[in-house]
Amino acid sequence: MVKAPVDRNNARIATTPTTAQNGAPDSGVPGANSAQNAGSATTAGATIQDVIVTARLREENSQDVPIPTTALSGETLNREHHATVKDFTQKAPSLTVNAPNARQTSIAIRGLGKNSANEALEGSVGVIVDGVFISSVGMSWADFSDVEQIEILRGPQGTLLGKNTTLGVLAITSKAPSFTPEKEVEVTYGNRDLFVTKASATGPVIDDKLAYRASVYFNHQDGFLENQQPGGEAFDGASDRWGGRLQFLYTPNANVTNRTIIDHGQSNEPVNVNFPVRDPQTYSDNGASRGNTYTSRLARFSYQQTFNSWDSANLDGQKRIGTSQNGVSTQTDWRTGGYTVTSISAYRDFAFDALNDSDSTPLSISRGGTLVDAKQYSQELRVTSPKNVEFLGQKFDYQTGLYALRNEVETTSRTTYGTDAGRFYASTVQYNALSAQALSDSLNGVFLRAAEHPNTTSLAAYGQTTWHATDKADLTLGLRNTYEEKTNWIQKWYVGGVDLSSLYSGNTLNYVNSIRNGQTKLLTLGTGPLVGETIYADSWSWLINPSYKITDDILGYFSVSSGEKSGAVQFDKTTGAPANVDPEKTLDYELGLKTSWLDRKLTLNPNLFHTQITDYQAQLSTILAGQNSATSYLGNVSGVRLRGVEVEGNYVTPIEGLRLTFSGAYNDAIYSDFKNAPCATDLSYTSTQVCDFSGKRLSGAPRWIANAGFDYTREVADGYTAFFFVSETFRTRANLNTSLSVYGWQDEYFLTNAGVGIRPDSGAWDLSVWGKNIFDTHYFTNLSSLSSTSSVSGTPGDPLTFGITFRTKL
Template identity: 45%
Template sequence: MLTSLEKKIQRTRRLTTSSQFQLRAMAFCVTSIVASGALGQQAEPDQHRSFYESSMKALQLAANDLPNGPNAEASALPTAAAANTDTGNLASVTVTARKREEFIQSVPVPVTVLGGKDLARDGAVTLGDFAEKAPNLAVSATNSRQTSVALRGLGKNSANEAIQSSVGLIVDGVVLTQAGMSWSDYVDLDQVEVLRGPQGTLQGKNTTLGAIVITTKLPSFKPEYTFQGSYGSRSTFDLKGSATGPIAEDVLAYRASFYDTQGDGPIKNIYTPLGGTWEGRNRWGSRIQFLLTPHPDFSARLILNYDASNEKGNLSPYISDPTTFANGTPRTITYTSRLARSYFGGYTPLIGAISSDYVDLNSAKSLPVHQSGISLELNQHFSSFDLTSITAYKHNDFDFQNDFDYTHFNISQLSGTVGNTHQLTQEFRLASPIGKAVDYQLGIFAHTADSYTLSRTLYGQDAGAFYASNAQYAALTAAQLQASLNGVYNTTEIDPSSKSIAGFGQANWHINDKATLTVGLRDTRETVGASFNKISTGGVAVTGGALAIRQAQQGVTYGYVNPADVTDTSASWLLNPSYQLTPDVLIYGSASHGTKSGAVQLDSNGKSANVSPENSKDIEVGFKSSWLDRSLFINVNAFQTTITDYQSTATVVSSTSSTGYTSLLTNVGGVKIRGVEIDGAWNPNHTLRVNLGAAYNQANYSSYTNATCPVELNVSTPCDFTGKQVANAPRITANLGVDYKHALANGSTAHVFLSDVFRSRANLSTTLSAYTWQGAYNVVNGGFGIILADGKSELDIVARNLFDKRYAINLGQYSNAAGVSEFYGDPRYVGISFKTRF
């Protein structure tokens, strides 16, 4: 349901203020609504019906004749939106994996669906929460910029705006070109779909590993108001609400939603002047939608959103600081030994188990993030096809001020990155009716995105005494040490940009009543660029050893560099046969190729080090089945993906860095992943529901001969990681959920729900250090509650991480100025929640 491209999207450079850009996008959207609304001016009032709702009714009627239709016990199939409120009976769950409303058991694609009702009950509102419910999905989100999404163990990259995600993120049809744009709470959800495998021939932007499709509820012409309030551990107070209804009967409807979450963190700051807690919640947001249906064959959906957070976080305290290298040789200088110098008065840093409860920070501040967006989706039905247009603008900005020395000394007065990203996307799609022989979808996708980041460090008077080598410290006076770095201000500006335009198409050839062949093709032309500016200012004039300390911290200051843009043209394709073996068993296979663009980069010396495009070849074989009178569903998928020039943020040796290492985006020679995924659900009656998701995933480097060795080996030559398990890729992931309901005498319903998340051991550092292994772990979530007799109100006791399991999301190896760092998952939360609708 998308249109042809009526005019080319010209590349739009970043304006001096984001508001100017947004006003232009909004003006385009409003103009489109007015112009498109003219299509329905002549319609009679009784013809004014929602195009969305009429489509859902048609789908409902057709469902009764489908082999994978509703469970015979059900009195009637709900509409698609209602069906997706839980995922117990997969036969009644619809997905948009192929840009149409289809029942999940009829779609030959490995997909996991998370229902909005279950997500709301469990308080699952972030990408990280979704990852606990889908096999082979991993999310690392320590802050907006440090957000990354991985499927099947690959795709975890962050803190580099030049790299585009290997896993697509699509919210209400809009592609997010940066994973950090997902830094918000998603409330008022319809469902979340996790699609595995390359998705470039249909899902907007080209992706090499899969996509996450997030869908919020539509405006409704039936008035409804919902409210949810929660209170729990660490004084966490959470409010959510939504309202929907008609503005003009059968012509214009609205939906508004909001959330506000405030709470203390689990880590206390012992530095009294600053004090407070860290890693708590402080975020809020709102979304308003309008649905215009002036004619039965036309609809327009306008969405505006604003999300913000101002949280004290981004802490990765040091959990150890080894005194020897792997061969037993003593380390001559460590984080701990620097702070043991007489200059610091015998200070003992907080390292180890105590660092999970306390920090000693004097300069860190909260991390503000602001996001806004506007999108317009237009749908026009003609007699022989449907046209859809989605126009969207998104903006994200942040300002991070950290204290990564984790002491109350004035070592770094300011450390962190400030930046902003904005994107403009346009997608047109044309869809034929589902035909007996052939049906198809064609589309054009274009985007332009620009980012700006300023990474900066302002050194304090104690920095020289900390960063000096042992010899420099012994040779210089306290005054000389202070003069070496006090007031020195290092900055690095990076301004990456990208623009692309692509044509794509996918067709289904229904060979007979049981066999279908799906083919897809995409052609993409993408241009990426970036400018760089690294300078150092401030400080008083110094010489000798003090100058040497300063130069070590400054590294190479190469000034303004503007490398040439890089343009790539690439093709993606899909072959996807399927066969309805029986009314309850669908078998399928697929072969596909996906690609994503390269990036313009510099090395630590300011020299060009561009990153090549990433390519993947994927093979899938699977079946979807129902058993026991369609109360048991078992879907199994086997896959093998070969990736060449895998893009990864790597820690590499640097002679110009004071720590001896720096982080760069680079290409890994090759990666091969293979495994099996299982999605299952058992719904024996109306009271019990069991969901299971599991995956075995063998992700190994097939070629990586120039890897940076872990620091504990104390060598300068490259390591060969060929054949080793890929970083951040556990072999086994599993998710088990149980939901039991019991009717009470007064008409109310009691229910108990429990879920268990398992992840096997994985190394969380690209250097595969012995110190950065996260062992296998389980996280248990659950609760119990009462649904009142009217079915509109519910009171729940909810627990997340019930047994308070400590596990790492990120681990970083040590250096000569830092210990082994850990960012760990949320500790136990227990709260009470009340929600109602009227």
């Protein structure tokens, strides 16, 4: 029986045809003509096949690309039921994602790049879908159900890929239309009422001229935190989402290709419950009493909070979070004289609506959330040369281009106080002095609003060239200049609540006014919008990247590169005065090898990295005088340093059908200069001092990350093959709190996924049983700070999920 070739790094394997199927001309679109991954079956004597990546915007063998990359095929991701950016972390070293909801999705490489849930500040890790840079990380909140391949590129990528890619890129490529008809349906049932359906169809509309591809998905699963309130639903780990994608591939002649993509996705999901973990009654540094705490305030209602519960919640005001997004892009490739001229025009929008139970209780204290409306327009025009262009007796290839982006965002933060709010937020003196009615009147019905409108216009010119100095030695040089204009305005106000001066007087009036002012005084910065100080920024990114082919199977490379991300227009929390965030600058060094051994049965790719970030942009926090809770703001960390080693490998073992994959990273990530850090709120001197984090480990950056697994296929009957897979993810202990609180530590943990299935050799269908986090490991992806009105709370990772999946081609 003939077995399918093995794909290295689980990515799509190389093909050599110059024409598409059915004789259509080569589309020029990544993934349009690539071979289909038929699983991980291997034969005795099989070798690891070439994997084609587009990390440098041209199709290349991954082992010939002199930068640290990870490529994963859509077939592998689909088989192991990895459909979201959060799932991808279990297959790639140095990639971490925290995704409690769309707006707070945080994508980091080597521990940096986290999202601040502030639309004025962009991430440092770029997300690119089908060649289009995504400016709002919330646009990645979707199931990527029809994926050809994903690539993770580490280190600054600005000389070719997108804007604000100073720490790396996550590039996702969907399957392209084909002129060969194909239809596929997949159905999954699992625990917690898991029900997933996917369907796709492709084929010609006009033979050899126009092909289409349509794909849809629906994903439902109940949460794992059962709400104890009557009629309450289960939160977290839940999904209620659907989406679709319609594509057209137009090839009017052998030299022109156009790919147009229209997509829509939406969700309405019970997520974003960070459950209370602990509420210490004493300061962690001296053991003194913290005074009024979250717990002591709840005792005023004779309510005792349940902490660290992994299966239940008790909420009266949590609503589902709704998202919606739409996109359209068109890419045209024109080939002439060996050159390719590419144009990518795109539009995307994103809407988000959250309303959370802010107090994590059934009491009527507060509810809040943010509305987001984001739109982006982009245009890219580039020229790609053929390989080995002769110039002055030397051989070169190059790319150069222009890029423009307009990003417009409107956000509205909302907080509503209920009948129990005044009683909860009052100080001890206020609580003892006021009647129950006065306490209720102080905040009941008060509605806070904070509107913000950050806009960005970005224009860039870039170029990258590779000089083939000899048959073995290459030198790649890249340069990008980006001009950005950023604006922002804010307006904060409150409405509602009774007229306190008409009901109370004297000390009583002073007390009720004080309670109300404690929650609203930062929401009354003037009578109209405050316009920020416009940023006009001009920045440079550059790359120097020599490489040398030591042998046919060993490539050595070195790179030094720099990237810069412009600042953000911001305002002082107290006065409303301009308080812009400075630009973030990255200087990165990489030294690595890409190697094949044992007659191409083993690949082993080690890489050393050293990255220095100056003025790293981050969400900081502090407690302002007179405030009962921590206040967050955007600011700069003077210096961050990343240093470590990464390794990836694949091994086709002597055992027929067995392949091993492994990757790992050691990352010594520290704050190299952070003398004005906000102190953890569990310390007694929080409100009077700043802390020096210089030399301390970066929050959310485990020292060690490892991924390993195996795929095994075996013929079990004539014409039928069974397949097995196991994958393991390991992370060491890390502090997940931005202020490095002693209560922010997540211990080391393992996550294990596994599956078994059967398929006919024809590939017409397959049936599998699978599980994710099969040992039901409890772990957090984020741990918040505490204050006098809130406890330490945590974002839980997904628990055990298992299911049975049937997939068939029609």
